[in-house]
Amino acid sequence: MDLLRLGPPGQELPVARxxxxxxxxxxxxxxxxxxxxxxxxxxxxxxxxxxGQLPEVAGAESLRVGPPVSRPGAxxxxxxxxxxxxxxxxxxxxxxxILFFKHPNTLVxxxxxxxxxxxxxxxxxxxxxxxxxxRRASYLPSPADAAAHIAxxxxxxxxxxxxxxxxxxxxxxxxxxxxxxFNPLGPALVPYADVxxxxxxxxxSSVNGQERxxxxxxxxxxxxxxxxWHLSQYLVLDPGDxxxxxxxxxxxxxxxxxxxxxxxxxxxxxxxxxxxxxxLLAHDDSAADLGGQA
Numbered sequence: 001m002d003l004l005r006l007g008p009p010g011q012e013l014p015v016a017r018x019x020x021x022x023x024x025x026x027x028x029x030x031x032x033x034x035x036x037x038x039x040x041x042x043x044x045x046x047x048x049x050x051x052g053q054l055p056e057v058a059g060a061e062s063l064r065v066g067p068p069v070s071r072p073g074a075x076x077x078x079x080x081x082x083x084x085x086x087x088x089x090x091x092x093x094x095x096x097x098i099l100f101f102k103h104p105n106t107l108v109x110x111x112x113x114x115x116x117x118x119x120x121x122x123x124x125x126x127x128x129x130x131x132x133x134x135r136r137a138s139y140l141p142s143p144a145d146a147a148a149h150i151a152x153x154x155x156x157x158x159x160x161x162x163x164x165x166x167x168x169x170x171x172x173x174x175x176x177x178x179x180x181x182f183n184p185l186g187p188a189l190v191p192y193a194d195v196x197x198x199x200x201x202x203x204x205s206s207v208n209g210q211e212r213x214x215x216x217x218x219x220x221x222x223x224x225x226x227x228x229w230h231l232s233q234y235l236v237l238d239p240g241d242x243x244x245x246x247x248x249x250x251x252x253x254x255x256x257x258x259x260x261x262x263x264x265x266x267x268x269x270x271x272x273x274x275x276x277x278x279x280l281l282a283h284d285d286s287a288a289d290l291g292g293q294a
Contacts, residue, residue, distance in 0.1 A: 022060035034240030081246025215248030
């Protein structure tokens with residue numbers, strides 16, 4: 001079973017998908033949000049699906065797919081967390097996780113358009129494993145305690161504008177990360193229990209059908225449990241918070257590929273979690289809701 005949010009931006013329907021059938025979660029919750037996750041919502045949804053207590057959603061396959069989590073309180077990101085990516089960036093592997101933030105209103109659906117900001121020329125792609133928090137985590141004793149606080153996983157594209165990030169940043173990265181539409185998320189929230197080994201998942205990306213990234217979460221410098229434990233020493237992780245755990249080698253910043261332009265198409269995915277596809281639009285051509293679509 002996994003969880004999706006289907007429908008137009010701002011009107012998404014919470015859905016559980018099981019054995020290729022889609023079930024309406026509204027008898028249990030108005031949305032897949034922090035309150036639902038904190039109240040053991042995933043397990044309650046699983047029980048309801050297995051008991052046949054939820055109505056099916058007609059025509060689900062034709063509906064837009066939104067971000068699988070609604071209105072996260074925080075969108076946290078880990079930088080240079082793949083050994084080969086740190087090398088291609090010209091940096092030594094970090095000794096502790098590098099943390100930066102994206103504004104939560106950057107979230108859009110996995111197949112929504114991505115808008116290039118005005119006068120931006122160095123827009124880059126980054127396929128990432130995203131962790132969704134399911135239970136408040138603060139000062140966890142050890143990485144072994146992290147699993148009990150994770151709701152599940154999904155696919156993230158940490159779209160970046162490298163000039164904003166590196167040349168106009170003032171020493172931090174978030175200016176290059178927070179432009180509208182810069183974090184496609186989804187398609188589904190896959191529960192922790194349904195992912196056999198999160199540290200052995202192939203992940204990939206392509207631009208206009210040409211391969212860019214092809215790696216595995218096994219190349220992470222800091223694994224998921226360590227990231228959640230480490231962050232909990234510095235901030236409180238709340239249910240619904242999303243953590244982007246870093247990207248593998250193969251981005252435009254490496255100098256091996258051109259940056260993105262209007263008309264390009266990004267495709268990316270993670271085994272067992274799904275895939276995304278986004279079209280790049282110029283800001284003047286965009287009809288997107290630039291206030292975010294979470």
